[in-house]
Amino acid sequence: MSRIGVFICHCGENIGKTVDCPRVAESARKLPGVVYAVDYRYTCSEPGQAQIRDAIKEHKLTGVVVGACSPRMHEKTFRKTCAAAGLNPYLCEIANLREQCSWVHTDREQATRKAIDIVRSIVARVQRNTPLAPIRVPLTRRALVIGGGIAGIQAALDIADGGTEVILVERTPSLGGHMAQLSETFPTLDCSQCILTPRMVEAASHPNIRLETYSEVEKLGGYVGNFEVTIRRKARSIDPKKCTGCGTCWQKCPVKKLPSEFDEGLGLRAAIGIPFPQAVPNKPVIDRANCIKFKNGKCGACQKLCQTGAVDFTQEDEIITEKVGAIVVATGFQVLPKDQLPAYADGDHPDVLTGLQFERLASASGPTGGEIRRPSDGKEPQTVVFVQCAGSRDREKGRAYCSKICCMYTAKHAMLYRHKVHGGRAIVLCMDVRTPGKGYDEFYRRAIEQDGVIYLRSRAARIYRDNGQLVVQAADTLNGGERLDIKADLVVLGSAAIPQPDVRTLAQKLGVGYDADGWLSEAHPKLRPVETNTAGIFLAGACQGPKDIPDTVAQASAAAAKTLALFAAKELQRDPIIARVNRCAPPVFSTCIGCFTCAAACPYKAIEREEIRDRKGGLIKVVARVNESLCQGCGTCVSLCRSKSMDLDGFTEEEVFAALEALVE
Amino acid sequence: MTTVSQTLANLVHQRTGTRPLDCYQCGRCAAGCPQNVPGEMDISPTRIMRLLQGETAFPEKAVEYARQALTAETPWLCAGCQACTTRCPQGVDIAGAMDVLRQEGLKRRMTATTKRVRDIQALHRTFLNSALRHGRIHELFLVIGYKLRTGHLFQDAALGPAMMAKGKLHLLPGKSADTSRVKTAVERLKTP
Amino acid sequence: MSGLGYYPGCSLSGSASEYDRSLRAVAGQLGVELREIPEWVCCGATSAHAIDHNAALCLAADTLAKARRAGLTEVLAPCAMCYQRLAVVAHELKQNPGIATALDEAPGLENIKPLSVLAWLNNGVSDALQAKVTRSLTGLKVACYYGCLLVRPPKITGIQQVEAPRQMEQLVTLLGGQPVRWSMATECCGASFALSQKSTVLRQGRQIYDAARKVGADVFCLACPMCHANLDMRQGEMGIPAEAQLPVIYLTQLIGWAMGLDATTLGLDKHFVPTAGAFAKEKS
Structure with a gap:
């Protein structure tokens, strides 16, 4: 005869206000098999848990029912409590009296009666529970980091410093990401490249980091601790072992007038080359779409001139597969292209720049060597208008969110402009200025108070060309909304941060969630900000939402800590809630008839074939078998099995039916 | 006698399906309005939206705010070109609100008299x-x-x-x- | 092809008769039969929606009802104002079935689709149109002027590129003309104040003129009778000397001319700013 203990939690007023908890406990005491029942204000508190532990010992309980909140909240807590008192944790079940009862009802009498029913049902179930043991899963101590911007570099370095091997995949030819493009960084105005490039070199030379640049993740299989990732190494058309990075090829390449991606179209590049002088690795790539050799077979100048014979036009993409135990996704963001804003000079004016374009203009390594000269005619602009919220906070255009970084980078832009063009006028159009962060508001005030930047509280209605002159339509909303049409020599947009255009494809490959805007979803916005809902996959940086460099680096280190914590275990454990094919005595062996309907339906490819043979090795029958490490316990196979040969540990037919029957009594 | 039971903001909501309360005062309507120039509108469209918000937010001043909005020349000087409605990031039908102000002004006999x-x-x-x-x-x-x-x-x-x-x-x-x-x-x- | 509903509206029956004539001539060339809605009524224009919400709804809804009774499903409304009013009310009819009820009409009036002249020319007949072009407008620099109501608001007109529309430019290019890029293509001309608040129309008109002039336009091309009246009749009042004035030509006149129709058929002689000069240029 079973000896069940029932513990009814008031959850403060959450349950206690609507459900008469003492009455529920009292009625539980009368149920067959129940030897102990009690109610308590907070069962999850230490004294509450002690109550359970003591009762298990004192009353020699064989099962525990906790009537409390959802099992999603505290099932783990109470199972641990039971284990501490020597009871198999899978003999503890939760009766959900909060989400499924007190929170959704107002009538105290009816709610109490329902609570009594729920408890009776779970008591009936727990009497049929069997002890289970967690499944042990081996672990590959090796991490994959996707994305080689500052987030990916930081995460990779931290994991590698923790003594773990890292594969760092970057889809462009070089590490660096957007941070390599920036001029100076707020709020300290230190040079972006000066602080970034040493870290790029460090990542490339770290003994625990293997770089895979110009490569992309094609496919992901497996599960936490045991992922199998397929990576496509795109053909560089260069043998990196032979190449010395001397630069002859890109100096001699006859195709020189291609818009440079690194310079955001403000500078030019050849059809072969490295994206920027400090690129890591310092090995060129041939842009096959624009290379004459690939277009019509002629040229080949780079190959002829290469002293080491590193140019290889026949190179092909290479597919490799790697085993990793954890993944950090650090794929970053993009800046809203200006052609998405047709109200602003039809979206194609050379002197209307995105925020990132202005970074290149202000950068010492940029196309003008850091001088502020406008793209159309190379003149120094005397009035520059900075237009904030260019694409952000525009619900009507489907982008309601704040891009977070623009207020600060615009203050920086205006400040840099005033430093470089002393007599120039810098006017910032903004709705409000958002500068939470250490030293941030002081920085923005400095732009106004020391550097003479003018802030005008207005959104720009439209920017138009008036015979070559750019005019920005604005209004002074702090002065009654008086209209101001400002003649500008250059316009810089506080361009919205947007998700990578193909992020949804990647998210689906990895099996992680994303929100309506396309930002990758964290498991919990406050308490699990770097984890995804897929175990073993973590997030770092702006792929999760717009973020500045300090926040990005902090999150990257957090993701690295999560990865290292996962790897600190000897092996992984998981809940033994898995399907099982029954076995019985010969000559039947199993009621399974080997139809494999289950195998076709299993979403996790966890069903295998098992051949039952006699002693001489002769085949008796073929039955299904469940791979314990692949099965996720969804139960699809159980419901489909025609011969009723499958069952789900922890949710057996017997347990579930017992619970249901108790309800209809 | 007309009794004033409805706020202007509510009327705008009913007629246009959009709410002046959603306005976040960015000024884009004022910035692009051809009639919000010296010598024409006396109150900018952005401020008209603010008056309609004030009418709801401060019941003790509702009558005064409604009066200011209705007796402004602005609704009558609106050319109905829809630039504001088209560009409003919050989707407020500002031009539609001007229609409501004109109609309501006539109904309550409370309009500008220039x-x-x-x-x-x-x-x-x-x-x-x-x-x-x-x-x-x-x-x-x-x-x-x-x-x-x-x-x-x-x-x-x-x-x-x-x-x-x-x-x-x-x-x-x-x-x-x-x-x-x-x-x-x-x-x-x-x-x- | 036959049986396109036609709603000329008051202006095309009066001061904008050349728009009506040129449009009918072009339709004839394209083999499109225009069926005028019997007993159509005024759309109410700005005045109705400014002062009487219900009148604005009922006037336009009544015309849609008359179109339905005549078995029409699509109604071409060449006047930008009429088009916008019909489109707004068709949209309103979806949310507010009471309007049809008040008119003793069965539901479904909103399914009568108002067509702007741009939508008609671009989607329905542009291939046929191209085949009919006999006189190229080569070298003619055209400032395509949309004004406000032809494209706005996008929720009603369904036009996505509302800040930089290109439909008229496409048609002008098809005729061999050279559309200019200019800044005032969708700015309001203030025409609803033509009688009551002249300072607005003169100021807006002058800005529109200056912008077109600066980029070297030879003519305005437009599709709204109020914009036309404003720009064609008042350039003198705007202080523009006769020799600097720009002809203001309806899109349908431009098309008709490219099809080889003569000036009188198209009503090109009815303008205040003479149009002959513009078309003379194209021959050189």
Whole structure:
């Protein structure tokens, strides 16, 4: 005869206000098999848990029912409590009296009666529970980091410093990401490249980091601790072992007038080359779409001139597969292209720049060597208008969110402009200025108070060309909304941060969630900000939402800590809630008839074939078998099995039916 | 006697399906409005939205805020070009709100009373009466009707003969059309 | 092809008769039969929606009802104002079935689709149009002027590129003309104040003129009778000397001319700013 203990939690007023908890406990005491029942204000508190532990010992309980909140909240807590008192944790079940009862009802009498029913049902179930043991899963101590911007570099370095091997995949030819493009960084105005490039070199030379640049993740299989990732190494058309990075090829390449991606179209590049002088690795790539050799077979100048014979036009993409135990996704963001804003000079004016374009203009390594000269005619602009919220906070255009970084980078832009063009006028159009962060508001005030930047509280209605002159339509909303049409020599947009255009494809490959805007979803916005809902996959940086460099680096280190914590275990454990094919005595062996309907339906490819043979090795029958490490316990196979040969540990037919029957009594 | 039971913001919501409360005062409507220039609108469209928000937020000042919005020249000087409605990041139908302010101002007999606003009102009345009576607008009659209402007898006097010479102004009215159904329907909609 | 509903509206029956004539001539060339809605009524224009919400709804809804009774499903409304009013009310009819009820009409009026002249020319007949072009407008620099109501608001007109529309430019290019890029293509001309608030129309008109002039336009091309009246009749009042004035030509006149129709058929002689000069240029 079973000896069940029932513990009814008031959850403060959450349950206690609507459900008469003492009455529920009292009625539980009368149920067959129940030897102990009690109610308590907070069962999850230490004294509450002690109550359970003591009762298990004192009353020699064989099962525990906790009537409390959802099992999603505290099932783990109470199972641990039971284990501490020597009871198999899978003999503890939760009766959900909060989400499924007190929170959704107002009538105290009816709610109490329902609570009594729920408890009776779970008591009936727990009497049929069997002890289970967690499944042990081996672990590959090796991490994959996707994305080689500052987030990916930081995460990779931290994991590698923790003594773990890292594969760092970057889809462009070089590490660096957007941070390599920036001029100076707020709020300290230190040079972006000066602080970034040493870290790029460090990542490339770290003994625990293997770089895979110009490569992309094609496919992901497996599960936490045991992922199998397929990576496509795109053909560089260069043998990196032979190449010395001397630069002859890109100096001699006859195709020189291609818009440079690194310079955001403000500078030019050849059809072969490295994206920027400090690129890591310092090995060129041939842009096959624009290379004459690939277009019509002629040229080949780079190959002829290469002293080491590193140019290889026949190179092909290479597919490799790697085993990793954890993944950090650090794929970053993009800046809203200006052609998405047709109200602003039809979206194609050379002197209307995105925020990132202005970074290149202000950068010492940029196309003008850091001088502020406008793209159309190379003149120094005397009035520059900075237009904030260019694409952000525009619900009507489907982008309601704040891009977070623009207020600060615009203050920086205006400040840099005033430093470089002393007599120039810098006017910032903004709705409000958002500068939470250490030293941030002081920085923005400095732009106004020391550097003479003018802030005008207005959104720009439209920017138009008036015979070559750019005019920005604005209004002074702090002065009654008086209209101001400002003649500008250059316009810089506080361009919205947007998700990578193909992020949804990647998210689906990895099996992680994303929100309506396309930002990758964290498991919990406050308490699990770097984890995804897929175990073993973590997030770092702006792929999760717009973020500045300090926040990005902090999150990257957090993701690295999560990865290292996962790897600190000897092996992984998981809940033994898995399907099982029954076995019985010969000559039947199993009621399974080997139809494999289950195998076709299993979403996790966890069903295998098992051949039952006699002693001489002769085949008796073929039955299904469940791979314990692949099965996720969804139960699809159980419901489909025609011969009723499958069952789900922890949710057996017997347990579930017992619970249901108790309800209809 | 008209009783004021509805806030203007609520009326705008009912008529346009959009809420002045959603306005975050970015000023984009004011910035792109062709009539929000010196010598024309007395209150910017952005501020009109703010008055409608104040009317809801501060009941103790609701009457005053509503009065300011209704007696501004702004609703009457709005050209109805829809630039504001088109560009509003919050999707507020600002041009539609101007319609509501004009209609409500007339209903409550609370509008600006400057000469130009009276002229504009006179034109609208002449036009609408003519449309409802004859079904179609006869331009010469419209002009004459408007001039009689306002006393602007000689404004644009030179245009008339020139238009006539080009065959653009007809002395005799063209076809009219039956509007009895329209008039009945308008009456029916008035009494809910 | 036959049986496109036609709603000329008051202006095309009066001062904008050349728009009506040129449009009918072009339709004839394209083999499109225009069926005028019997007993159509005024759309109410700005005045109705400014002062009487219900009248504005009922006037336009009545015309849609008359179109339905005549068996029409699509109604071409060449006047930008008429088009916008019909489109707004068709949209309103979806949310507010009471309007049809008040008119003793069965539901479904909103399914009568108002067509702007741009939508008609671009989607329906542009291939046929191209085949009919006999006189190229080569070298003619055209400032395509949309004004406000032809494209706005996008929720009603369904036009996505509302800040930089290109439909008229496409048609002008098809005729061999050279559309200019200019800044005032969708700015309001203030025409609803033509009688009551002249300062607005003169100021807006002058800005529109200056912008077109600066980029070297030879003519304005437009599709709204109020914009036309404003820009064609008042350039003198705007202080523009006769020799600097720009002809203001309806899109349908431009098309008709490219099809080889003569000036009188198209009503090109009815303008205040003479149009002959513009078309003379194209021959050189």
